[in-house]
Amino acid sequence: MAGLPLLPGYSLYDPTALQKPIRQSLGWKKGVPLVQASHVSLLSEEDHDDLIRQERKLQFADKGRRSRTPPKFLPEWAVLEKKVLRFSGYFTEHIDGGPQVYRIRPVVICYYLLDDAIMVIEPKTPNSGLEQGRLLSRQRVPHPDGGFWHWTQLNLGMTLSLYGRKFVVCDCDPFTKEYLVSEGTELNNPLPIPQDPYNLLRRSRAESPSRGSDLRPRSAPLAPPSLRGVVLKFDTLVEGVDCGQPAVSPAVLLYRPEDLTIELRQPSYFDHTEIKKFSPVILRALKVPLSDTRKSGFVDIGEESEVGDWIMPRHLIPPANVNIFGRRVMVVGCDDYTSQFLKDFYGVEHSPPMKNVETRKPDESGSSGKTQSDIVPRPKIRRGLLNAKDAAILRFSAKLDSPDGEENDRNFILTYHLIDDTFEITELPKPGGLGGRILSRSHVPKPPPSENEKGAGKYAVRDIYNLDDFYIGSKLDVWGRHYIITGADRYVLNYVREHENEVSPKLYSSLANFFGQVESIDQEQQKEETACGEVE
Structure with a gap:
């Protein structure tokens, strides 16, 4: 079989062999995948000795001639992700009508190598009165000759035109200088940033020994x-x-x-x-x-x-x-x-x-x-913790007594404060009406007994409305408008009963009659509802 030529039809294997195993070359040892060593050496003895000699030569040879391990591959965006070129410069701002014709405003120009974007920042100066900070957000800026600005076009001493505003590039940081030189850019000599004449004027005024701490005339002596x-x-x-x-x-x-x-x-x-x-x-x-x-x-x-x-x-x-x-x-x-x-x-x-x-x-x-004779009114004396009597608030319902019949359907709530005898008026909203506050909390003077005085001068008396004037059916003259008290809360009756000796009998009797009538009306309504239920 060994001497037969390699021609189609000739078999090169033993047809009598039933098992044809393949040797396993991969394995696991203590949880770590390993490649098993081959039993048959792949190198001849001569090649093996030559490999040992080469390893010894690399081990003891000159370090400068040793082969370097190739660096780990990184994509371009990962290499340039946080690399920023930083330049310092200034731009000139003209002033109309000021003591100086122009101002020098220093800036910092940042160029991002990742996306070729430019950002301009002006450092903030205390008490400058200018809108400082970020002048140009990070973006690609068009070049006046077409395209966009690229870092290969940047150099010291040049004028950078960004959207019509011209910036003079004066200097850069060490990283920017090293990067540009390593890429073959010949940097010009750095330029100093000129001083702002307006800041010099302000500094000279602040440091002037003849200027006092106040704005008095110079002929006026300073007071002790x-x-x-x-x-x-x-x-x-x-x-x-x-x-x-x-x-x-x-x-x-x-x-x-x-x-x-x-x-x-x-x-x-x-x-x-x-x-x-x-x-x-x-x-x-x-x-x-x-x-x-x-x-x-x-x-x-x-x-x-x-x-x-x-x-x-x-x-x-x-x-x-x-x-x-x-x-x-x-x-x-x-x-x-x-x-x-x-x-x-x-x-x-x-x-x-x-x-x-x-x-x-x-x-x-x-x-x-x-x-x-006091120029400033003395502040009102504020009380501390209020007792239950002073903190009480009484509410009354009222209607407007007006010759105009269309205003008779308006309903009002009078809130009376016992602590200072003030009250406020609020109108209840109705369909088609707004409602809301009519009178803020204040004292309201009573009109004089005589009706001869007319106009606003009739309120010249110092007598003001108090709780005794809020009986059911009373008419209150509030700055020329007449309100009729039509009802009150149950809390008002309870308060009057507790302080019967401090209020007028007319107020107590009017409240008792009012709530007595209300109770009788409620009882009649309950009887009618009960009768209707029995009929059904």
Whole structure:
């Protein structure tokens, strides 16, 4: 069989052999896949000896000539994922109408090698007044000559045009420099970023030794720390003319020793029927000369260099008369703080206190009140924890008494607060109507008994509505609109029963009659419903 030629039809195997095994070359040992060693050597003895000699030669040969292991393969996106070229530069911004013609604004230009995108960031400067931060988000920027900007086109000292704005590239970080040089780019010499002339001007102003910490004129001396923020308050009477006759009007004089300025204000008006308003200003805060500065019939305030003597606190010790721009002002009193100030600095004992001056407001608003010498109203005294009586709120139902018949179907809820005798009015919504709050929580004065006075001036009395006026069927005059009390909550009756000695008998009897009628109506309705059920 061995000498037969290899021709078709000749069999090269033993047909009598029944098993034809294949030797297993793979196996497992202790859970690790291994390749079993072949029983037959694949190399001849000569080749095996030559391989041993080559291994020894590689082991003891010069390290510089040893073959290097090929690096692990990485795709391009993984190699360039976090590689960013960082350049520093600036751009010039022109200013219209300023002391400087332009401004220098430094920026940082980042180029991402992964997707050839560019991002421009301007470092934030404290108190710059500019919208700094990210000027250009990460994106591919078109090149003026076509295509997009590429890192091969970037170099130091060049002008980078991004969407019409020109940036001057000045320098780069060490990684960018090493990368560009390794890729064959010849870098130009770095350029310094010019200083911003506007920042230099601001720095020179801040570091100037002639500039004080406040905005006073340079001729005005700095006040000692003990007088800074001190305000002296005097009660005064200002002489004037009303309809050709001499008249006197009250005013409050505020004196600031820090800058020797005087301010005149009208006293605050107080009225429980309106919102507290600020005091109108008669004379804004300025320095007043001690002598009369009127020239040719008009008032001349004058410059500080021309006027030497100013009104000082010693000229305002009550009682005193001072001339403020041709108007005689009589100082009649001062507050406690001012009295202590005059005692400490001038040795004045027992200064007259400020007085409350009773006056009437003009009849334009129709209300009247007190004119006090305090500029700022004293805050309302707030109570601590409220007792059950003060925290109680009583609710009444009411209707509008109007000659117009279309408004008689409007229903209202009057919420009365026992703590301060205030109430608010809310209209119940109906189909086609809005409803909502009609009157905010406030005191409402009663109209005077006489009906001769007309207009808003008839509410000039200080008597206000209280709980005794909210009996069933009473008519309340709320700023010219009449409301009729038609009902109340059951809680109102329970409260009146507990405090029967504190309320009027008319209120108690009206509530008892009202709820008695309501109970009788409910009983009749229950009887009718029971009768209807039996018939069915």
